[in-house]
Amino acid sequence: MKILVAGTGYVGLVTAVCLAEKGHEVTCFDVVKEKIDMLNQGKSPIYEAGLEELMEKNKEKITYTTSKTKAYKDVDVIFIGVGTPEKTDGSANLEYVYSVADDISEYVDKDCLVVIKSTVPIGTNRKVEEYLNEKMKEKNIRIETASNPEFLAQGTAVNDTLNASRIVIGTHSSWAENILKEIYKGFTNSELVSTDIYSAEMIKYASNDFLALKISYINEIANLCEVLGANIEDVAYGMGLDPRIGNKFLKAGIGYGGSCFPKDTKALHWLANVNGIELKTVKAAIEVNENQKLKLMKRISAYYPKLEGLNVAILGLAFKPGTDDLREAPSIPNIEYLINSKAKVKAWDPVAAKNFAKRFPEITYCETIEDTITDADACLIFTEWKDVKEFPIENYAKLMKNPLVLDGRNCYKLEDVEEKGVEYESIGRRKVTKD
Ligand SMILES: NC(=O)c1ccc[n+]([C@@H]2O[C@H](COP(=O)([O-])OP(=O)(O)OC[C@H]3O[C@@H](n4cnc5c(N)ncnc54)[C@H](O)[C@@H]3O)[C@@H](O)[C@H]2O)c1
Numbered sequence: 001m002k003i004l005v006a007g008t009g010y011v012g013l014v015t016a017v018c019l020a021e022k023g024h025e026v027t028c029f030d031v032v033k034e035k036i037d038m039l040n041q042g043k044s045p046i047y048e049a050g051l052e053e054l055m056e057k058n059k060e061k062i063t064y065t066t067s068k069t070k071a072y073k074d075v076d077v078i079f080i081g082v083g084t085p086e087k088t089d090g091s092a093n094l095e096y097v098y099s100v101a102d103d104i105s106e107y108v109d110k111d112c113l114v115v116i117k118s119t120v121p122i123g124t125n126r127k128v129e130e131y132l133n134e135k136m137k138e139k140n141i142r143i144e145t146a147s148n149p150e151f152l153a154q155g156t157a158v159n160d161t162l163n164a165s166r167i168v169i170g171t172h173s174s175w176a177e178n179i180l181k182e183i184y185k186g187f188t189n190s191e192l193v194s195t196d197i198y199s200a201e202m203i204k205y206a207s208n209d210f211l212a213l214k215i216s217y218i219n220e221i222a223n224l225c226e227v228l229g230a231n232i233e234d235v236a237y238g239m240g241l242d243p244r245i246g247n248k249f250l251k252a253g254i255g256y257g258g259s260c261f262p263k264d265t266k267a268l269h270w271l272a273n274v275n276g277i278e279l280k281t282v283k284a285a286i287e288v289n290e291n292q293k294l295k296l297m298k299r300i301s302a303y304y305p306k307l308e309g310l311n312v313a314i315l316g317l318a319f320k321p322g323t324d325d326l327r328e329a330p331s332i333p334n335i336e337y338l339i340n341s342k343a344k345v346k347a348w349d350p351v352a353a354k355n356f357a358k359r360f361p362e363i364t365y366c367e368t369i370e371d372t373i374t375d376a377d378a379c380l381i382f383t384e385w386k387d388v389k390e391f392p393i394e395n396y397a398k399l400m401k402n403p404l405v406l407d408g409r410n411c412y413k414l415e416d417v418e419e420k421g422v423e424y425e426s427i428g429r430r431k432v433t434k435d
Contacts, residue, residue, distance in 0.1 A: 002027070003183070004071055005079045006100045008035055008064070010046055010157055010259070010325070011117055011150045012081030017051060018161040020058035022186035027063045029071035031099075039064040047324040047351045050158045072107030077179060079148070081117045083259075090266035092121050101128055104143065105135035111142045113179050117150050119208070119264060121271050122201040125170070146176045147197045149204030154258065155322025164190040170200020205271075208264040209282050214249040215256045216288035222252035222428025223292075232428025233410065252428040254382065254408035255292035257319030257328040262289070293330045296380050296406045297337050299425055303378065303404060307341035311401065313376035314345060315369060315391075316383025316409070318352035326355050330408070331382040335360060348372040350385060374399045384409035397421030403434065 001024070005016040008030040016026045030036050035045045042059065044051045055062065065071050072078075082096035097118055104114060114132065116125050129145040136143060147170035152160040167190045171177040177194055184192060193203070222232040232252045240247025256262070265286050272279040304310055319329035326332065329352075338345050345363040347353065353365045366372040369391050373379050379396060381388055389411045397403045403422040410426045417424045417432045424432040 001076045001179075001183075002074055003077045003079070004029060004075045005081055006030075006071070006103070007080065007082035007096070007118070008039060008045070009081060009083065010048070010154055011152065012079070013039075013044065013046065014048060014051065014152060014157045014161050015079060015081055015117060015150070016062060017054045017058060018158065019183070020061040021054055021162065023061075024183065025061050025063075027065060027071055027075075029065055029068070031066065033066050036064045036066045047322075048154070048157045049322060054158060068103050068107045072103060073109060075108060075110075075112055077113045077115060077183065078104060078108075079115045079117050081150070084118045084120055084263075084267075085259075086263040086266055090270040092119070092263070092267040094120065094124065097124070097128065098131070101132055101135075105132055108136075108141060108143070109139075113176050114143055114145045115148045115180065116145060117148050119149060119204050119260065119267075120147075120201060121267060122198050122205070125197045125201065144173060144176050145197070146171045146180060147200035148180060149200060151204070151207065154325055155320055162187070162189070166191050166193050168193045168195065168200050168203050170195050170197035172197055205264055205268040208260055209268050209279075209285070211249050212256055212261040212265045212289070213281055213285040215251075215253075215261075216285040216292070218250045218252050219255065219292045219427070220288055225428040226430075229430065230428075231414075231430070235428075252410060253292075253384075254295055254330045254334075254427065255289040257293075257330050259325060259327040262286075262328040265289075293333055294337065295427070296382075296408050297334060299406050300378055300380070307338060307343040310343045310378065311376045312338055312343045312345050313373040313379040313400070314347040315349075315372065315379060315381045315388050316385055317347055317349035317356045318383050321383055321385045324351040324355055326352055326359070329382070331356070332359075334380070334382065335363065339363070346372050346376070349383065350387060352383075370395065370399060376400045377402045378404045378406060381405070381407040381409055381411055384411050393417050393420045393422060393424075 003024055004027045005012045006029050008028045016028045019026050038045050080100050082100055084092045087093045125145040125147045132143040149168055167184050169180045225232045236250040239245050240250050265282050269279050269282045317331045346366055347363055348366045348369055357365055393412055396405050405422050405424045407426040414429055421434055423434045
């Protein structure tokens with residue numbers, strides 16, 4: 001069976017490499033030549049733990065190409081893993097999915113199964129299938145689509161794929177269902193959920209939006225904890241022991257970011273609206289997150305009403321640890337605010353700094369946490385990298401001009417901060433003062 005994966009981003013590349021790991025021969029196609037060149041040199045264009053090692057291990061089974069003729073010729077199954085970013089009205093932009101469909105209609109030379117892995121609005125698989133069959137009727141080729149949404153999380157993408165919590169397939173024929181079952185038969189640690197196409201598409205949005213909601217809920221409770229004197233870490237721990245609630249996604253902070261939750265909440269909200277239904281809970285999750293993102297700007301302004309000329313140290317730029325992805329990272333609006341306020345910004349991130357520098361060349365990037373915080377008037381923590389969590393708290397007092405630490409990710413235990421000579425504020429917990 002010739003398997004093609006169109007799109008070599010987080011989803012496409014990880015899917016392809018994991019399918020190869022399970023014994024399949026896979027071709028990866030992308031329109032960006034630089035990515036394919038890197039892949040052909042054994043380098044991954046994205047940072048994901050364990051990915052390059054797995055690429056190396058399975059290199060005989062994976063082909064990378066920008067040639068459409070080579071990619072689409074004689075193919076049996078095509079996985080689409082291209083981006084579906086947000087449009088200005090909140091709906092999902094499907095232009096990349098349709099550009100793959102156009103390539104399929106031009107280059108595919110026999111009947112095949114097109115599996116949409118990209119997160120697409122409910123009904124898209126059906127529409128893409130109709131679109132393809134209309135375009136290909138003169139060639140006398142039949143295309144069927146199947147939904148196979150992806151649930152990996154960036155930072156743990158390889159493990160999440162090899163040991164997926166579930167593999168969801170949405171099909172409308174036993175032919176398509178059997179092909180997907182055959183492809184995934186080696187993924188023995190994961191339950192395979194086989195359903196209709198609409199439900200499969202909905203499982204993806206409903207899951208992501210529920211997680212976003214959980215984060216916004218705990219963030220609102222955290223904000224209330226601050227006012228009422230409760231500790232969100234204890235509250236979340238106590239809640240999480242209830243198996244009906246679970247302990248995941250109960251970490252308070254400065255909001256969710258990344259390439260999925262922000263756009264997937266807006267896309268489902270939009271889709272519901274055009275179908276005459278207001279998703280009030282999802283709307284609330286979006287609003288809470290927007291407010292939460294700039295929480296540390298309000299905090300720093302309480303200490304320094306004028307930010308001009310202030311030395312601000314930033315620890316962490318990625319939207320979460322383990323990734324260099326900056327899409328919708330809370331660091332972005334915060335740093336824009338600081339730059340617009342004419343603060344002098346120095347930043348550190350172990351993997352995302354290079355990407356960030358392309359967008360914000362005007363700030364200083366440091367190699368170490370020590371260099372970043374030296375002589376700073378305030379330090380803001382945006383990502384809970386292990387290096388930050390393990391960085392000795394007393395070093396802030398030693399190196400900063402004014403040891404004010406505003407922690408947007410609750411990296412430190414309050415008792416560890418006590419009597420270390422720092423002014424420390426976090427999310428949903430009491431403030432620790434210097435003296
Ligand atoms: N990133 C995640 O954590 C994640 C998790 C689950 C689902 N998803 C969903 O998966 C989809 C892909 O996300 P991603 O983060 O991997 O995107 P990405 O932006 O990292 O990768 C998309 C890739 O598609 C390529 N591409 C664009 N047009 C193409 C074409 N016509 N043919 C071939 N390649 C083309 C791009 O060059 C890019 O390399 C999105 O719908 C997203 O919502 C993402």
